[in-house]
Amino acid sequence: MSLAQLLSHLRALPEMVLLAGACALMLVDLASKSETRRLSYLFAQGVLLIAFCATLFVLSESEGKRYYIFYGLFVSDLLSHVLKLFAFITVSAVLVYARPYLHERGLLKGEFLTLLLFALLGILVMISANSFLSLYLGLELLTLCLYALVALNRDSAASTEAAMKYFVLGALASGLLLYGMSMIYGATGSLLFTDIGPQTAALAASSSSMRTLLVFGLVFVVAGIAFKLGAVPFHMWIPDVYHGASTAVTLVIGTAPKLAAFAMALRLLVNGLPALAVDWQQMLVVLAVLSMALGNLAAIAQSNLKRMLAYSTISHMGFMLLGLLSGVVGGNRLNAVDAYGAAMFYTAVYVLMSLGAFGVLLLASRQGAECERLEDMKGMNRRDPWLAFLMLLMMFSLAGIPPMAGFYAKFAVISAVVQAGQLWLAVAAVAFSLVGAFYYLRVVKLMYFDDPAGVAVPAGGGSARWLLSVNGLALLALGLLPQGLMALCQAAIRSL
Amino acid sequence: MLAEYFPILLFILVGLAIGVAPMLLGRLLGPNRPDPEKLSPYECGFEAFEDARMKFDVRYYLVAILFILFDLEIAFLFPWAVALNDIGMAGFLAMMLFLGILVVGFAYEWAKGALEWE
Numbered sequence: 132m133s134l135a136q137l138l139s140h141l142r143a144l145p146e147m148v149l150l151a152g153a154c155a156l157m158l159v160d161l162a163s164k165s166e167t168r169r170l171s172y173l174f175a176q177g178v179l180l181i182a183f184c185a186t187l188f189v190l191s192e193s194e195g196k197r198y199y200i201f202y203g204l205f206v207s208d209l210l211s212h213v214l215k216l217f218a219f220i221t222v223s224a225v226l227v228y229a230r231p232y233l234h235e236r237g238l239l240k241g242e243f244l245t246l247l248l249f250a251l252l253g254i255l256v257m258i259s260a261n262s263f264l265s266l267y268l269g270l271e272l273l274t275l276c277l278y279a280l281v282a283l284n285r286d287s288a289a290s291t292e293a294a295m296k297y298f299v300l301g302a303l304a305s306g307l308l309l310y311g312m313s314m315i316y317g318a319t320g321s322l323l324f325t326d327i328g329p330q331t332a333a334l335a336a337s338s339s340s341m342r343t344l345l346v347f348g349l350v351f352v353v354a355g356i357a358f359k360l361g362a363v364p365f366h367m368w369i370p371d372v373y374h375g376a377s378t379a380v381t382l383v384i385g386t387a388p389k390l391a392a393f394a395m396a397l398r399l400l401v402n403g404l405p406a407l408a409v410d411w412q413q414m415l416v417v418l419a420v421l422s423m424a425l426g427n428l429a430a431i432a433q434s435n436l437k438r439m440l441a442y443s444t445i446s447h448m449g450f451m452l453l454g455l456l457s458g459v460v461g462g463n464r465l466n467a468v469d470a471y472g473a474a475m476f477y478t479a480v481y482v483l484m485s486l487g488a489f490g491v492l493l494l495a496s497r498q499g500a501e502c503e504r505l506e507d508m509k510g511m512n513r514r515d516p517w518l519a520f521l522m523l524l525m526m527f528s529l530a531g532i533p534p535m536a537g538f539y540a541k542f543a544v545i546s547a548v549v550q551a552g553q554l555w556l557a558v559a560a561v562a563f564s565l566v567g568a569f570y571y572l573r574v575v576k577l578m579y580f581d582d583p584a585g586v587a588v589p590a591g592g593g594s595a596r597w598l599l600s601v602n603g604l605a606l607l608a609l610g611l612l613p614q615g616l617m618a619l620c621q622a623a624i625r626s627l
Numbered sequence: 628m629l630a631e632y633f634p635i636l637l638f639i640l641v642g643l644a645i646g647v648a649p650m651l652l653g654r655l656l657g658p659n660r661p662d663p664e665k666l667s668p669y670e671c672g673f674e675a676f677e678d679a680r681m682k683f684d685v686r687y688y689l690v691a692i693l694f695i696l697f698d699l700e701i702a703f704l705f706p707w708a709v710a711l712n713d714i715g716m717a718g719f720l721a722m723m724l725f726l727g728i729l730v731v732g733f734a735y736e737w738a739k740g741a742l743e744w745e
Contacts, residue, residue, distance in 0.1 A: 154731040161738040 142200050142207040144185040145215055146255050152178030153248035160241025168239050175244045183219040186212055203323045206261035209626035214258045214390050217479055221387045222251050227598050228490040229379035238284055250276035254391040260398055263312040263322045274301050277384055281376045293375025300368045308355025314348025324403035332406035346410050352399060353414045359392045360448045363421035373441035381437055382489040386482050393478040396455055408459040415456035422449025423563040430570050437503050440488055446567055451477045453560055454544040457551035466550050472621035473543035480540040487525040487602045494595055508574055510583030519578045521603040528606045530571035531564050536609035689741055700729055
């Protein structure tokens with residue numbers, strides 16, 4: 132191998148930095164005896180910062196071109212760089228929010244930090260995957276870390292039960308995904324998305340039996356994606372896991388992995404199987420409509436905030452799928468940049484909202500007084516007006532009320548759906564959003580118009596509070612000026 | 628093409644027959660006169676001494692997991708060592724990377740006390 136070849140692998144520098152950093156963190160943490168894990172925490176944030184800068188370096192060095200390394204297993208394009216930057220910011224914020232909560236409960240161990248970084252590594256590998264093999268590798272690295280994180284609070288029956296459920300259902304979904312992949316591999320003889328794309332187009336056109344085989348594989352692949360996204364009817368794990376895991380871990384699961392799931396859907400369906408777009412679009416229609424319906428309706432009946440937000444995740448992922456399915460109309464890809472860009476924007480904004488909403492729950496929780504039922508929100512405005520205001524911003528954004536970013540994200544997706552000529556889907560999306568507004572606004576009503584129940588516990592402060600304020604105001608700013616992020620998302624999609 | 632699979636079908640059928648036939652014969656030909664004493668659980672001819680679901684030390688589990696990890700490592704090292712001449716520097720570096728990650732894990736478990744029995 133020549134030096135130039137060796138150096139070309141530096142396009143995976145962010146992953147290398149993260150891997151080395153996570154390994155080093157494991158050893159650094161062994162030396163740390165303190166309860167606050169100050170050294171390990173700062174080390175983890177430092178690794179994230181260096182990896183962030185490494186991504187920026189690779190981004191500036193690539194000059195907008197696309198590169199394949201590791202024999203085509205790994206793709207380095209603008210989409211991967213942008214999603215990776217989002218992922219670093221998200222995980223860094225997760226660390227800031229989760230640290231005081233975990234520390235109070237004696238759960239702030241080195242394992243949390245290490246597993247989080249390894250999960251992030253899995254996310255990065257998924258984002259840059261150009262082959263079934265690397266995609267699956269990243270997926271397993273991510274989910275195995277998440278199983279362990281859910282079970283981190285091992286003395287809690289709810290946590291271990293949630294971890295068990297997540298593990299069993301996750302294994303099932305991985306099985307489905309692998310089965311679908313093996314079908315497509317059997318038909319095309321390649322694992323690389325760049326080869327599968329043209330291969331499937333030729334095969335699907337050549338004979339109907341080949342097409343049936345490909346669609347058969349596609350069904351399983353879509354089922355696997357739907358499970359990872361948590362779209363109905365593959366959503367069963369979401370409420371239980373969100374509810375059972377400690378809130379800090381729910382924050383982890385509800386944010387950065389969504390970016391990876393979006394990248395996975397985009398790489399598999401748009402990069403790998405564009406020739407079967409007609410088929411997977413129909414499947415995504417069913418998934419999207421069912422997710423929006425069940426997610427929004429079931430969320431109304433929840434009395435637990437974490438469960439409510441879990442069902443809200445399901446409905447939001449359904450909404451995001453609407454963007455993914457309206458990219459190609461009758462073989463015409465004119466709408467692709469708008470539609471996929473809207474879906475990416477939606478995912479990024481959803482991650483910000485979810486980060487903020489769970490962040491408020493973490494900040495408002497005290498040892499012995501978990502803030503996770505709807506009643507716990509009562510009279511929040513009198514206890515802590517600023518925190519209540521931030522929660523109001525999150526809820527308005529989740530409901531899609533202008534001028535919040537959530538509104539613009541919904542608007543972009545719906546206009547892409549309309550451009551694709553699927554009017555009834557757009558009407559359904561608006562109708563279910565209206566239903567959804569009810570339970571988000573109920574939280575606002577509880578905070579502002581109800582009397583506080585029980586003793587008032589002061590909310591925590593420190594850096595988490597500052598970051599949460601930035602998070603909430605960023606949603607407002609993105610709602611007022613969405614063009615920058617939207618342009619970035621569309622440029623990333625063009626690089627696909 | 629399908630004809631090539633015929634021997635496999637034959638194997639499956641013979642395997643099934645060998646497995647099922649003795650049990651079937653035993654059930655059909657043997658006398659079957661159950662009574663409560665015969666059906667009750669026993670251990671070496673006596674009443675059962677304890678519950679079948681025994682508690683065992685979780686450390687056995689830990690040792691088993693660690694054994695699998697390092698056993699697999701050896702399974703990778705053998706073919707690597709044999710093919711080292713052909714795979715060159717890239718192969719050498721890749722294995723060193725793999726071993727490096729394993730060493731981190733080893734240091735972690737050692738420092739955490741997973742290797743101490745008492």
